[in-house]
Amino acid sequence: MEKSEPSQWLIVRTGFLSARLDRRVPTVLLGLALVTLLAIVWSISQGDYPVPPLDVIRTVLGLPTDNPNYGFIVNTLRLPRTLVAWGVGMALAIAGTLTQGITRNPLAAPGIIGVNAGASLAAVSLIVVFPGVPIAALPLAAFLGALTVAVLIYLLAWNGGTSSVRLILVGVGFSLVAGALTSLMITFGNIFDVSQALVWLTGSVYGRSWAQLFAFTPWLVVFGTLSLVLSRELNALQMGDDVARSLGSRLEWQRGWLLLSAVALAGAAVSTAGGIGFVGLMAPHIARQLVGPSHEGLLPTAALTGGMVVVVADLLGRLLFAPIELPCGIITAVIGAPYFLYLLIRDRK
Amino acid sequence: MTDTALTTRKLTLAYDGNPIIQDLDLAILSGKITVLVGPNGCGKSTLLKGLGRLLKPQQGIVYLDSTSIFKLPTKKVAQQLGLLPQGPTAPEGLTVRELVAQGRYPYQTWLQQWSEDDEKEVETALAITELQDFANRPVDSLSGGQRQRAWIAMTLAQKTQILLLDEPTTFLDLAHQIEVLDLLYDLNQREGRTIVMVLHELNQACRYGDHLIAMKAGQVCAQGKPHQVMTETLVKDVFGLDCRNVSDPVAGTPLCNPVGRKVSVKEMV
Amino acid sequence: MERKLVIQSRTALTAGYIAGISLLLACFVASVALGVADIAPVDVYNALVSPDGSTEHLIIRTVRLPRSITALLVGAAVAVAGAIMQGLTRNPLADPGILGINAGAALAVVAAVFLFNATSLSVYAGFALLGAAISAVTVYSLGSLGRGGLTPLNLTIAGAALTALVSSLTTGMLILSQRTLDEIRFWLAGSVAGRDMELVMQVMPYLVLGLVLGLALGKQLTTLSLGDSVAKGLGQKTIWIKVLAAISVVLLAGGSVAIAGPIGFIGLIVPHIVRFWTGADYRWILPYSALCGAILLLLADIGARLIIQPQELPVGIVMPLLGAPFFIYLTRSQVRR
Numbered sequence: 003m004e005k006s007e008p009s010q011w012l013i014v015r016t017g018f019l020s021a022r023l024d025r026r027v028p029t030v031l032l033g034l035a036l037v038t039l040l041a042i043v044w045s046i047s048q049g050d051y052p053v054p055p056l057d058v059i060r061t062v063l064g065l066p067t068d069n070p071n072y073g074f075i076v077n078t079l080r081l082p083r084t085l086v087a088w089g090v091g092m093a094l095a096i097a098g099t100l101t102q103g104i105t106r107n108p109l110a111a112p113g114i115i116g117v118n119a120g121a122s123l124a125a126v127s128l129i130v131v132f133p134g135v136p137i138a139a140l141p142l143a144a145f146l147g148a149l150t151v152a153v154l155i156y157l158l159a160w161n162g163g164t165s166s167v168r169l170i171l172v173g174v175g176f177s178l179v180a181g182a183l184t185s186l187m188i189t190f191g192n193i194f195d196v197s198q199a200l201v202w203l204t205g206s207v208y209g210r211s212w213a214q215l216f217a218f219t220p221w222l223v224v225f226g227t228l229s230l231v232l233s234r235e236l237n238a239l240q241m242g243d244d245v246a247r248s249l250g251s252r253l254e255w256q257r258g259w260l261l262l263s264a265v266a267l268a269g270a271a272v273s274t275a276g277g278i279g280f281v282g283l284m285a286p287h288i289a290r291q292l293v294g295p296s297h298e299g300l301l302p303t304a305a306l307t308g309g310m311v312v313v314v315a316d317l318l319g320r321l322l323f324a325p326i327e328l329p330c331g332i333i334t335a336v337i338g339a340p341y342f343l344y345l346l347i348r349d350r351k
Numbered sequence: 352m353t354d355t356a357l358t359t360r361k362l363t364l365a366y367d368g369n370p371i372i373q374d375l376d377l378a379i380l381s382g383k384i385t386v387l388v389g390p391n392g393c394g395k396s397t398l399l400k401g402l403g404r405l406l407k408p409q410q411g412i413v414y415l416d417s418t419s420i421f422k423l424p425t426k427k428v429a430q431q432l433g434l435l436p437q438g439p440t441a442p443e444g445l446t447v448r449e450l451v452a453q454g455r456y457p458y459q460t461w462l463q464q465w466s467e468d469d470e471k472e473v474e475t476a477l478a479i480t481e482l483q484d485f486a487n488r489p490v491d492s493l494s495g496g497q498r499q500r501a502w503i504a505m506t507l508a509q510k511t512q513i514l515l516l517d518e519p520t521t522f523l524d525l526a527h528q529i530e531v532l533d534l535l536y537d538l539n540q541r542e543g544r545t546i547v548m549v550l551h552e553l554n555q556a557c558r559y560g561d562h563l564i565a566m567k568a569g570q571v572c573a574q575g576k577p578h579q580v581m582t583e584t585l586v587k588d589v590f591g592l593d594c595r596n597v598s599d600p601v602a603g604t605p606l607c608n609p610v611g612r613k614v615s616v617k618e619m620v
Numbered sequence: 621m622e623r624k625l626v627i628q629s630r631t632a633l634t635a636g637y638i639a640g641i642s643l644l645l646a647c648f649v650a651s652v653a654l655g656v657a658d659i660a661p662v663d664v665y666n667a668l669v670s671p672d673g674s675t676e677h678l679i680i681r682t683v684r685l686p687r688s689i690t691a692l693l694v695g696a697a698v699a700v701a702g703a704i705m706q707g708l709t710r711n712p713l714a715d716p717g718i719l720g721i722n723a724g725a726a727l728a729v730v731a732a733v734f735l736f737n738a739t740s741l742s743v744y745a746g747f748a749l750l751g752a753a754i755s756a757v758t759v760y761s762l763g764s765l766g767r768g769g770l771t772p773l774n775l776t777i778a779g780a781a782l783t784a785l786v787s788s789l790t791t792g793m794l795i796l797s798q799r800t801l802d803e804i805r806f807w808l809a810g811s812v813a814g815r816d817m818e819l820v821m822q823v824m825p826y827l828v829l830g831l832v833l834g835l836a837l838g839k840q841l842t843t844l845s846l847g848d849s850v851a852k853g854l855g856q857k858t859i860w861i862k863v864l865a866a867i868s869v870v871l872l873a874g875g876s877v878a879i880a881g882p883i884g885f886i887g888l889i890v891p892h893i894v895r896f897w898t899g900a901d902y903r904w905i906l907p908y909s910a911l912c913g914a915i916l917l918l919l920a921d922i923g924a925r926l927i928i929q930p931q932e933l934p935v936g937i938v939m940p941l942l943g944a945p946f947f948i949y950l951t952r953s954q955v956r957r
Binding site for chain 2: 290298
């Protein structure tokens with residue numbers, strides 16, 4: 003068979019394994035990884051107590067530097083928080099790609115499945131109503147809140163089967179209820195607690211420690227891998243329910259697993275760093291421009307893109323109004339909104 | 352190899368409790384082109400979906416090679432039965448080759464995601480549908496006829512013995528319609544694939560179909576060879592339309608000429 | 621989205637409306653009568669017709685009456701604005717918030733408190749209206765820059781983007797200044813309490829004008845909902861209709877935010893609920909929305925007053941709590957695919 007143009011795929015075949023990938027993917031992933039690494043190093047070097055970038059690298063690798071304080075600043079304060087930013091960005095991006103794939107709607111964000119609403123409600127309740135409870139309980143509470151709401155939405159939207167439209171509408175209803183309850187607490191709570199709650203709501207990685215990173219990482223690894231494995235199912239789903247079924251996809255089953263992954267990832271992310279917006283919406287779009295719609299390549303690309311965005315947002319949040327820190331969630335919205343408008347204008351014929 | 356590819360026994364298909372097809376016993380002949388015709392709302396699409404395992408019967412069974420299709424494992428069915436719904440949409444930016452590759456889904460596993468077989472079948476499908484030159488182009492940049500060929504190529508890569516198509520020629524211009532129908536005819540002749548399609552155009556149905564099934568209000572009014580089914584009385588019965596049938600000058604099959612209000616050229620003089 | 625098909629006869633719709641009006645009146649009277657100090661309907665009537673300076677009559681005239689009128693007007697206004705938005709954007713998830721109106725109004729008010737230390741409701745009202753108008757104009761202009769011009773999709777995207785941007789700026793200010801947060805958070809929750817008659821009178825012209833304009837556009841909106849090409853083919857000047865509709869929404873939603881703060885939910889949900897009864901003709905959807913919105917807000921406000929007596933809840937919080945379960949139930953039973 004004569005092929006006149008170079009193949010658009012990269013094909014891997016070993017003994018029992020075979021896979022194909024859009025040929026742009028490895029280069030793009032490498033590029034994103036490099037930029038992210040630079041951003042992480044730069045981010046760690048900035049702050050009240052600047053650390054030269056080379057010393058950042060030395061400290062992380064355990065090599066000796068001039069200043070003994072660097073160890074604390076880099077390894078205890080800034081490295082974990084920056085890694086959390088990266089991890090959360092990746093999780094949100096994957097969750098966003100999954101959500102857009104399941105609903106076949108490029109405007110869907112993970113918030114639609116009610117994760118943000120549930121997590122926010124749980125977290126704000128904890129902060130405002132039970133201020134005595136230790137901060138360590140926050141991620142767990144938020145996660146349980148996210149899971150509960152997501153499950154409720156799925157159950158309520160189920161009526162002989164799932165439907166994208168019903169999921170979205172029920173999700174909207176739940177978000178409104180959760181929003182009202184959250185609003186209730188913001189209006190009547192102690193002002194100091196409410197202030198804290200607002201910061202959490204906007205999404206911030208301030209003060210995130212190694213403990214939180216380690217609590218979060220398994221979710222990212224497990225469900226990120228699961229999502230990657232389910233890429234084929236996602237691809238089939240994109241063709242429409244009928245075609246997917248005709249190809250032999252067990253639709254309800256697959257949608258359930260994909261939804262579970264999206265909820266787990268978004269839930270873990272939101273409970274670790276609050277409701278960082280726009281990443282789940284932006285990252286898949288950007289990734290699609292770079293590597294096309296096939297999910298084997300789209301998912302990792304979106305993940306790296308999302309991670310990079312949040313790291314950069316955190317950096318900007320710390321620098322722009324120094325010494326006051328703006329939560330990275332605000333920066334992602336400020337970047338994200340114009341980006342979307344740019345997409346709008348750029349697409350005009 | 353049995354004579355019938357698909358059989359239904361007392362099949363009842365319903366939407367929201369409203370039965371569209373009731374108690375239908377039908378046999379689809381293997382290796383032939385069967386065409387479902389009938390007025391809008393007669394249930395042809397519903398029947399096709401029922402045959403293609405997309406709709407769970409309220410009652411009754413659909414048999415594939417003497418086993419109920421709902422008892423067979425999903426992937427096994429997908430390897431034998433393919434369905435192309437009406438007006439399918441591909442995600443933006445998907446190339447033709449990627450679309451055709453989707454057809455290999457029923458043969459892929461977690462470990463074997465792109466075997467040599469998969470690659471070979473995709474290239475074969477592209478060759479049969481003469482789309483090699485377009486393989487790397489996005490599907491949405493193709494013309495209507497080419498796009499439909501790409502979807503058919505996908506079902507070819509699926510390597511099913513039975514192909515179900517819901518109105519594969521609607522929205523295409525005449526040249527593209529014939530292009531698609533000729534392709535399906537070739538597939539049937541060369542490889543003996545069983546084809547069941549819903550067509551609106553009666554004359555195309557007569558020309559390309561070996562076996563016609565005329566439906567009205569969920570029931571089968573008549574079935575058989577085109578010249579048996581496509582009679583003036585039947586058309587009046589099923590469609591409520593007067594017509595004069597002649598023999599198609601190109602293919603010799605029945606050609607239905609409807610009698611409307613504008614009739615005679617003589618009146619224009 | 622497939623829903624069960626609804627075709628009501630004109631008689632049924634008219635009869636329904638008349639029944640609705642009676643319900644509205646009952647709610648209005650209840651709203652004036654009930655509260656921390658329950659007042660008998662007879663006294664309500666007397667207070668309006670022949671006031672005698674007693675405390676009760678005073679409460680009715682200066683506190684309850686303005687509050688009930690506010691609830692009625694705002695409820696009707698926001699519901700109609702929501703229905704118009706959904707018709708304009710052909711998106712059942714649209715509400716006035718999509719034009720960035722609530723977000724823009726909130727930003728303006730928060731900025732006023734943050735930068736200028738504003739404190740009175742009337743000042744809030746002025747800024748809110750200004751913020752609402754500017755947002756709407758911005759979203760409209762941005763929306764028309766996209767491919768195909770002012771399509772529903774472009775409008776929705778432009779609105780969502782601007783809203784996100786504006787709300788994050790608002791939250792930023794609230795985080796930077798705890799004083800602002802304290803001042804403004806009750807207003808942000810949405811409430812009809814404590815609005816005096818003067819304020820109501822100031823904003824009423826906008827609301828009434830918006831309502832009249834909106835209701836007059838009913839027939840045009842139905843035509844527009846068939847699609848731009850079809851509407852143009854029927855001779856409609858679609859650009860004009862879209863602009864007029866937008867003006868109506870700004871007046872209605874902007875006026876409502878000015879007086880009562882951002883009240884969500886009604887604009888989104890009421891048109892949905894109404895459509896299950898009226899079908900898709902805007903000549904009925906709009907008046908029915910006004911009716912249901914008013915009833916809903918009045919009932920919610922009564923609830924807000926009574927639930928944790930003698931404390932009060934902002935009505936913007938009570939409403940979603942009551943209405944969302946009903947909405948979810950409707951979605952389950954009515955939406956097919």
